[in-house]
Amino acid sequence: METGALTTHSGRHFLQIPGPTNVPDRVLRAIAQPTIDHRGPQFAELTLDLLRRVKPVFGTNGPVVIYPSSGTGAWEAALVNTLSPGEKVLAFETGHFATLWRDMADRLGLAVEFVPGDWRRGVDPAAVAERLAADKEHGIAAVMVVHNETSTGVTSRVPEIRAAIDAAGHPALLFVDTISSLGSIDYRHDEWGVDVTVGCSQKGLMLPPGLGFNAVSAKALRAAEKARLVKSYWDWTPILEANESGNYPYTPATNLLYGLGEALRMLDEEGLANVFARHIRHAEATRAAVRGWGLEILCADDREHSPVLTAVLLGEEHDADKIRSIILERFDMSLGAGLGRLTGRVFRIGHLGDLNDLTLAGTLAGVQMGLELAGVAVDQAGLPAALEVLRAG
Numbered sequence: 001m002e003t004g005a006l007t008t009h010s011g012r013h014f015l016q017i018p019g020p021t022n023v024p025d026r027v028l029r030a031i032a033q034p035t036i037d038h039r040g041p042q043f044a045e046l047t048l049d050l051l052r053r054v055k056p057v058f059g060t061n062g063p064v065v066i067y068p069s070s071g072t073g074a075w076e077a078a079l080v081n082t083l084s085p086g087e088k089v090l091a092f093e094t095g096h097f098a099t100l101w102r103d104m105a106d107r108l109g110l111a112v113e114f115v116p117g118d119w120r121r122g123v124d125p126a127a128v129a130e131r132l133a134a135d136k137e138h139g140i141a142a143v144m145v146v147h148n149e150t151s152t153g154v155t156s157r158v159p160e161i162r163a164a165i166d167a168a169g170h171p172a173l174l175f176v177d178t179i180s181s182l183g184s185i186d187y188r189h190d191e192w193g194v195d196v197t198v199g200c201s202q203k204g205l206m207l208p209p210g211l212g213f214n215a216v217s218a219k220a221l222r223a224a225e226k227a228r229l230v231k232s233y234w235d236w237t238p239i240l241e242a243n244e245s246g247n248y249p250y251t252p253a254t255n256l257l258y259g260l261g262e263a264l265r266m267l268d269e270e271g272l273a274n275v276f277a278r279h280i281r282h283a284e285a286t287r288a289a290v291r292g293w294g295l296e297i298l299c300a301d302d303r304e305h306s307p308v309l310t311a312v313l314l315g316e317e318h319d320a321d322k323i324r325s326i327i328l329e330r331f332d333m334s335l336g337a338g339l340g341r342l343t344g345r346v347f348r349i350g351h352l353g354d355l356n357d358l359t360l361a362g363t364l365a366g367v368q369m370g371l372e373l374a375g376v377a378v379d380q381a382g383l384p385a386a387l388e389v390l391r392a393g
């Protein structure tokens with residue numbers, strides 16, 4: 001690759017942003033296989049196998065629609081397949097991604113009630129219960145929740161949100177964005193009664209960007225029969241029909257599907273429960289480092305710390321983007337930027353996907369040195385505190 005004026009570095013780049021994540025060599029090799037005829041028998045066999053093997057990651061026995069798309073596309077698919085113009089949806093301001101999804105619903109002609117938030121907490125189940133109980137006419141058609149808010153490092157408690165909807169006796173559909181949690185954080189589409197789960201390829205699934213997912217409940221399929229928002233490309237119906245014989249109504253992202261097959265194999269080999277435990281442990285080590293440095297973690301509720309990324313909040317006197325650029329230049333490591341109203345105020349350490357203890361140790365060593373180089377007064381006890389968590393196993 002032409003690097004222009006950038007310094008060249010030896011060794012591997014540290015891509016420690018919360019998506020896209022590092023793509024394992026095995027997955028890259030799978031993607032490098034020759035593209036085949038997507039209308040031939042070999043492709044149909046591949047699709048049928050994948051559509052079956054992808055279900056456990058969502059915790060579902062129902063259909064999963066796979067789009068050649070970004071996560072944003074899969075967001076749109078969830079809305080346009082199930083809702084009609086002017087219908088009410090309830091959303092929560094947990095951070096940048098929740099805000100973008102709200103904006104999309106707004107542009108699509110839905111009436112969004114957006115419950116304000118301080119970008120340091122997840123969706124409050126009590127607020128869900130309260131809003132739905134107040135909606136006596138059952139005008140709210142859907143509740144939109146971002147499971148893991150990637151801009152803040154806060155994970156909402158979906159089972160408690162489900163319980164709140166049930167306690168209110170409200171029939172609203174439940175939509176959950178699992179774009180940065182799928183394959184990294186325990187998630188159960190069926191058990192938690194989620195109607196549409198939105199996912200994509202480039203975060204916990206360890207793939208390059210380019211695949212979007214909708215896991216769809218029977219209730220969502222029934223809603224789709226009367227939904228009137230305009231849709232064509234995103235329409236589930238022709239896709240699900242074609243999928244029955246292992247086909248697509250358009251040219252699918254064949255090579256990314258090869259990659260998905262390999263990524264699912266890797267998750268299977270490690271075991272999903274072990275994958276989830278690894279992410280929780282790495283998040284604990286990261287928080288030990290941040291606290292050891294004497295810095296503040298953005299997530300304000302101990303029940304909601306994200307297993308996949310940690311957002312570090314800096315004082316007004318520091319520019320988080322400056323620190324990130326020093327770390328990129330000196331140590332060839334990319335960290336996540338503050339998004340939206342957190343621009344310049346936070347940096348985000350991604351610890352999801354294909355990662356091990358030493359990847360994390362190296363990451364945190366780079367962050368500590370970068371903070372020192374940027375003139376942030378940090379206690380050097382941060383890194384050893386993280387290593388202690390890793391050593392304990």
Ligand SMILES: *Cc1c(COP(=O)(O)O)cnc(C)c1O
Pocket residue numbers: 019070071072073097146148149150177178179180200209
């Ligand atoms: C990354 C992300 C998105 C956006 O996905 P794109 O593939 O960039 O469209 C949406 N929601 C969350 C929670 C994300 O982390």
